[in-house]
Amino acid sequence: MKQIINFGCLPEEYSLLKGSKIVVIPVAYDGTSTWLKGADKAPIAIIEASANMELYDIETDSEVYQQGIFTSQAIEGLSSPEDLVQAVTETVKKYLRKDKFAVVIGGEHSVSIGSIKAHVENHKDMTVLQLDAHCDLRDEYNGSKYNHACVMARVKEL
Numbered sequence: 536m537k538q539i540i541n542f543g544c545l546p547e548e549y550s551l552l553k554g555s556k557i558v559v560i561p562v563a564y565d566g567t568s569t570w571l572k573g574a575d576k577a578p579i580a581i582i583e584a585s586a587n588m589e590l591y592d593i594e595t596d597s598e599v600y601q602q603g604i605f606t607s608q609a610i611e612g613l614s615s616p617e618d619l620v621q622a623v624t625e626t627v628k629k630y631l632r633k634d635k636f637a638v639v640i641g642g643e644h645s646v647s648i649g650s651i652k653a654h655v656e657n658h659k660d661m662t663v664l665q666l667d668a669h670c671d672l673r674d675e676y677n678g679s680k681y682n683h684a685c686v687m688a689r690v691k692e693l
Contacts, residue, residue, distance in 0.1 A: 541606040544586035555603025558630045560650075562641035563611040564619050567682040577642025578609060605635075616645050616681035623649025631657050644671060644683040648690070655693045663690050 541550045542559040552558070561578030568574055590598050610626060613619045623639060627650045630637045639650040644667070655661055665671070665687055672691070676684040 540582060540586060542582050542585050542604050543588060543590070543600055545600055545604060549600050549603050550605060551603070552605040552607075555605035556636055557599075557602060557604045558607055558635045558637050559604060560607045560623070560626055560630070560637060560639045561609040561611075562619070562623055562639055562646040563609050564613060564641055564643050564646050566614060566619065566643070567616050567645050567677065567679065567684075568643055569677070569683070574642030575611070578640045581640050582606065616679050619645060620649040620652070620681050624653045625649075627653035628656070644686045645681055648681055648686055651690050652693060663687075665690075 543550075548554070559582070561582060563575040563578050565572050565575035590600055592599050607626070607630070610619070610622050613622055623646060627637045627639065631653060637650070637653070639646060641647075651663055669684070671684055671686040672688045673682070673684045674680065674688055676682040679685070681689065
């Protein structure tokens, strides 16, 4: 995945790691999709579209981007869902240790397992809200416990 711009297409003063409180982690993965492929293209599409987002946030009555939003190097090129979960977990933990608010963007459900795992290790009393047409509670699917159809089964274990 070629990263063309940073999230929000923000100027450098709001997008360098050192001064940013927020880190966006693109995860280009489509390894366990079982219907249409293309979810791995979602992170770059989201980042490109973010250049058109409204910068004022009515909920906080602020321009959140002024807290700094760093766009990390994309996680990509992984073939197994187990490797993906490990890579996302370690990347998110790295930023949490730096006291950053970590946001993972991807297209396939399995990209969330590693992020949730890292956050649960940091926040013992965490709640996960799932908005999906399917429960994703299968213990295993297509030979993997980390398939997109198993996400909430793994979360339930955490």
